[in-house]
Amino acid sequence: MQVHHSIENFKIGKPTIVTIGTFDGVHVGHKEILKKLTFEANRLSLDSVILTFFPHPRMVLQKDSDIKLINTIDERVAIFSKTNLDHLIIHPFTKEFSNLSAETYVKTILVDSLNVKKIIIGYDHRFGHNRTANIDDLKRFGNKFGFEVEEISAQELDDVAVSSTKIRRALDKGDLETANSYLGYPFMLTGTVVKGKGIGKTINFPTANLQIKENYKLIPKNGVYVVKSLLDGNNTFGLMSIGTNPTVGGTSRTIETYFLNTDKDLYGKQLEIELLTKIRDEETFDSMKSLQQAIKSDEAIARKYIKTHVQ
Numbered sequence: 001m002q003v004h005h006s007i008e009n010f011k012i013g014k015p016t017i018v019t020i021g022t023f024d025g026v027h028v029g030h031k032e033i034l035k036k037l038t039f040e041a042n043r044l045s046l047d048s049v050i051l052t053f054f055p056h057p058r059m060v061l062q063k064d065s066d067i068k069l070i071n072t073i074d075e076r077v078a079i080f081s082k083t084n085l086d087h088l089i090i091h092p093f094t095k096e097f098s099n100l101s102a103e104t105y106v107k108t109i110l111v112d113s114l115n116v117k118k119i120i121i122g123y124d125h126r127f128g129h130n131r132t133a134n135i136d137d138l139k140r141f142g143n144k145f146g147f148e149v150e151e152i153s154a155q156e157l158d159d160v161a162v163s164s165t166k167i168r169r170a171l172d173k174g175d176l177e178t179a180n181s182y183l184g185y186p187f188m189l190t191g192t193v194v195k196g197k198g199i200g201k202t203i204n205f206p207t208a209n210l211q212i213k214e215n216y217k218l219i220p221k222n223g224v225y226v227v228k229s230l231l232d233g234n235n236t237f238g239l240m241s242i243g244t245n246p247t248v249g250g251t252s253r254t255i256e257t258y259f260l261n262t263d264k265d266l267y268g269k270q271l272e273i274e275l276l277t278k279i280r281d282e283e284t285f286d287s288m289k290s291l292q293q294a295i296k297s298d299e300a301i302a303r304k305y306i307k308t309h310v311q
């Protein structure tokens, strides 16, 4: 798959079949659309294209919007890269771009730049300045400019019963089982290991503190999770604590992982950590000893979970 960071970087080759959207999570419902896109691309001998926008329109048009996304843009690109689509275009969403009228957008971007012959799109897709145009307008433009529109009906989307909103809600509740089954892969957090207060080692539970640079990334509910990550090529399980660490007087939210069976120096490393299940909520303990006891019991629960669910 070729990745293009703007429409301008896309050089017209074969005519295309296109789907358009944010695809936050690239979940099992999205995958159905992508499957359809590949099938039709082969049948009609067209190049398949996903057109997506970044930043998310709400991040640009409502500056104070506190929108949280399931994937960072890099994670989304990595997931798309595993599909067999021909092109991914990540077009910068700017105020200027949002001012394009529906017809100008269709003509200049879809027709002139992408040479589109077919569009596969959800029934509720809206586009153009102030999102005024809908699927009927798109079909009208199709007649005018010579492309076909295949609508994915509400019923079809309902049948899958999965949406990015449902996944976000599950993550907000710490329900990783639901989120991961809707995603079709484990929810992940990606970032760099930075220095913390150095308390972890003193209680024999060193924790790699993950710094996530994207402030729009959705962080699941505070609590303790069983996680998995690839450390120097080895699948390594661990316990992740998300929260403000009230026991040690913390105030800001941290994401820390104690990895099982390793004593590696992880500072500065880039980690992708998969969240598998939540064990408990964050608690305020009356002493470091009680915290240490709780983590010991978390570790026992995690080892049991790994044995019964993963191996």
Ligand SMILES: Cc1cc2nc3c(=O)[nH]c(=O)nc-3n(C[C@H](O)[C@H](O)[C@H](O)COP(=O)(O)O)c2cc1C
Pocket: 196, 197, 198, 199, 200, 201, 205, 206, 207, 208, 209, 224, 239, 240, 241, 244, 245, 246, 247, 248, 256, 257, 258, 281, 282, 283, 284, 285, 291, 295, 298
């Ligand atoms: C499995 C696990 C569970 C944790 N649970 C809690 C908790 O319930 N409450 C809390 O205040 N801190 C909790 N912590 C966070 C510890 O307070 C934290 O790891 C310790 O302060 C070390 O921080 P440092 O890495 O900045 O040195 C937990 C840590 C781990 C690894």
Ligand SMILES: Nc1ncnc2c1ncn2[C@@H]1O[C@H](COP(=O)(O)OP(=O)(O)O)[C@@H](O)[C@H]1O
Pocket: 193, 194, 195, 196, 197, 198, 199, 200, 201, 202, 205, 206, 207, 208, 209, 257, 258, 259, 260, 261, 262, 263, 264, 265, 266, 267
């Ligand atoms: N099993 C382990 N799990 C997590 N980190 C470990 C482990 N073994 C060694 N480390 C190292 O210890 C560091 C965490 O130690 P800690 O005392 O919690 O300090 P800090 O507060 O700086 O995170 C990690 O960033 C990593 O480099």
